[in-house]
Amino acid sequence: MKRASGGQMRAETWQKEQISCAYLHAIAAREGLTIASWNVDKDGVDATIRRGGPMVDLQLKCTQKAREVANGHAFDLDVATYDKLRAADRSAPGYLAVVIVPADIEQWIVHDEEQILLRCRAYYACIQDAPEASGETTVAIHLPRENKLDGKALDLMIDHSRRRILGALAGGLA
Numbered sequence: 001m002k003r004a005s006g007g008q009m010r011a012e013t014w015q016k017e018q019i020s021c022a023y024l025h026a027i028a029a030r031e032g033l034t035i036a037s038w039n040v041d042k043d044g045v046d047a048t049i050r051r052g053g054p055m056v057d058l059q060l061k062c063t064q065k066a067r068e069v070a071n072g073h074a075f076d077l078d079v080a081t082y083d084k085l086r087a088a089d090r091s092a093p094g095y096l097a098v099v100i101v102p103a104d105i106e107q108w109i110v111h112d113e114e115q116i117l118l119r120c121r122a123y124y125a126c127i128q129d130a131p132e133a134s135g136e137t138t139v140a141i142h143l144p145r146e147n148k149l150d151g152k153a154l155d156l157m158i159d160h161s162r163r164r165i166l167g168a169l170a171g172g173l174a
Contacts, residue, residue, distance in 0.1 A: 016062035044084030054161035076138040085127035122149035
């Protein structure tokens with residue numbers, strides 16, 4: 001950890017990765033979803049959630065400085081990861097999830113004898129089948145406020161995956 005101006009503790013990249021994983025694991029566990037974490041991120045996927053057959057791939061990001069835009073936030077995702085998540089031939093739909101944490105790492109978690117509270121929030125965007133990037137090095141992904149990453153959102157993602165599977169089966173693809 002590094003001290004920022006004003007004496008606040010600033011997080012390192014690996015700490016941001018871990019808090020984003022903790023956030024997803026907590027929600028997925030509550031919803032009864034199976035979750036797999038990938039130790040190599042070469043396919044643009046940090047975690048896969050699953051309920052029975054349907055699966056969803058997630059690229060997890062964490063920021064202490066969310067860029068505010070109309071009706072939500074924006075996150076600049078590198079084009080290589082964007083292209084991996086949007087590919088039509090994916091076996092699971094690709095999503096971006098961005099966890100927003102307080103600037104001071106000491107404020108991320110509050111706990112006492114009775115509870116532990118993660119002081120962060122997360123939003124998601126479906127990247128699957130998104131349009132091609134315009135040649136930039138990053139793509140600004142809009143994260144609407146209503147796309148809060150919670151149990152309902154994970155259910156919607158699994159439903160999306162199920163519809164893709166059923167559509168492929170109905171189309172004669174096996």
